[in-house]
Every structure is written in C-alpha cells, then in structure tokens.
Amino acid sequence: MHDGIFFEKAGIPAAVFATTEFSNAARAQAKALGLPDFEVILVEHPIQPLTAEEVHGRADAVFAQLLTKLTGGSSLGLRAAG
Numbered sequence: 001m002h003d004g005i006f007f008e009k010a011g012i013p014a015a016v017f018a019t020t021e022f023s024n025a026a027r028a029q030a031k032a033l034g035l036p037d038f039e040v041i042l043v044e045h046p047i048q049p050l051t052a053e054e055v056h057g058r059a060d061a062v063f064a065q066l067l068t069k070l071t072g073g074s075s076l077g078l079r080a081a082g
C-alpha cells in the first residue's frame with residue numbers, strides 16, 4: 001500500500017493487489033496514507049492453497065483491471081474481481 005500510494009501521489013500509475021479478505025484493511029491504509037479513494041485490485045481469498053493453474057486463473061480475472069490502472073485508469077474505489 002505504501003509504495004502504491006507513494007507512486008500515485010507522484011503521478012505515476014501504480015497497482016496494489018490484495019485478497020478480498022483484506023479489503024477493509026486496504027481501505028483503512030489508503031485513508032491513513034492520505035488517498036482514501038485509491039483503488040486496490042482485489043482477488044478472491046484465499047490464494048495459498050491454490051494450484052499454479054488456479055492462481056493463473058485468478059490473475060487472468062483481474063488482468064484487465066491491471067491494464068486499465070497502469071494505462072490511465074482512475075484510482076477511485078475498491079473493486080472485487082468478478
């Protein structure tokens with residue numbers, strides 16, 4: 001969170017990933033770091049027990065969000081992967 005917000009404040013697009021379990025913590029940190037509307041890319045929780053193929057599937061599910069975020073997308077709101 002710290003790095004992502006540091007870069008966003010400097011005008012450099014940044015992406016931060018978290019699992020859905022940590023969405024509230026991500027919101028709290030973004031607010032505490034002065035950018036309450038910073039968008040965190042959320043993936044379904046948990047990740048640890050997944051196979052490599054399942055992790056790739058979760059990554060594929062949020063890839064479009066990553067591209068949007070890094071190529072001029074807004075930093076507003078927290079969105080869960082669909």
